[in-house]
Amino acid sequence: MKFWLTLFLLVSCCSAFAQAPVTGIVFDKNSSERIAKVNITNLNSGKTAYNDLKGEFSITAKIGDQLVFSKPDHFSDTVSISSYTPLAIYLKPVAIQLKEVTIKGKNLTPEQQLVNTKREYAKIYSPSSNPDLLNMGNGGVGLGIDALYNLFSKSGRNAEKLRGIIDDEQKQKVIDYRFNKTFVQGVTHLEEPRLTDFMQKYRPGYYLVTTAGDYEFIAYIRTNLKRYLRHSKAHELPALPKVKVDNN
Structure with a gap:
């Protein structure tokens, strides 16, 4: 009896720490069409992958791992792995896609x-x-x-x-091109005026912006978001005193 109990516990422990492929498809939340070039990052293991032109992806993970799905023109989404059932991921676009119009001097890199x-x-x-x-x-x-x-x-x-x-x-x-409000809001989910306040206090340097990959850049924002939420009022100016106006 002890042998079977020990064997059961051993198999359970191995299963808990084993990694297996997590598969699925990424869709656009508005159009329900498959989207490609989505970066998938396992925050626990640090592994990254991109989905293919059919929107399909595969990345190794274990139960409890967190996967971040990110694409420059869509809001990021984080999923916690609870099983190895294929996933359907829906990413919300950052803006409504309008008919392409060429305007000189606008939207230049x-x-x-x-x-x-x-x-x-x-x-x-x-x-x-x-x-x-x-x-x-x-x-x-x-x-x-x-x-x-x-x-x-x-x-x-x-x-x-x-x-x-x-x-x-x-x-x-x-710096502004990469550390823009749309992208930062997609990672932090902050609303104004806290979004602008956060971006001013934790604006990255030129070296980080030009050398960090997507995973490192998102990790930088998330790390500073935790600091900001703990000390968001540390640098706020005190409210101005109320002045009573005498009309006489």
């Missing part, structure tokens, strides 16, 4: 905006705006007159300063 900016300020980005200090002449190596002028003249310093301003602005646009 930060890289496209930078190309346009450099075209508008071609003079300060041209090679002649920052030539080498040393040049080769008949007499050998010498100082370039144009280089010295651009280096020490007021116009040269202004051009260098303007390039710095444009480059800094470009980095902020890259």
Whole structure:
């Protein structure tokens, strides 16, 4: 009797910790059509996968694991695995899909905006705006007159300063492009004004935005969300005192 009881407990423990493929299909919640290019992340094991063009996916997980389904143009969804029955996942789109219209100057990526900016300020980005200090002449190596002028003249310093301003602005646009309200709200489910407050307090840096993968970026937001919910009023300004107005 003890042997069978021990064997039963051993099999139960192994089953609890065993991993098996979790399969399913991802749909658009509004249209009920299958959607592809959805990232599936197992928060417990760290494994990631993408579904195929038919919307179908397969990822290993064990009972109790949490899977995050994310797609740039849809809100993310988190599912806790309770069985190995195939899943039907419905992701809500972040906006109503309208008929595609091409509008010049609108909805450009930060890289496209930078190309346009450099075209508008071609003079300060041209090679002649920052030539080498040393040049080769008949007499050998010498100082370039144009280089010295651009280096020490007021116009040269202004051009260098303007390039710095444009480059800094470009980095902020890259951050805004990825750390946008639609995406952050899909991960945090915060509403205004707390959404704006959270984004201002936990705005990521340029390095994180340009190097972190989807899993790391979502994890960054979720980690800071926990901190924000614990200390959301830590930096709030006190309410202004009420002032009694005497009309006499």
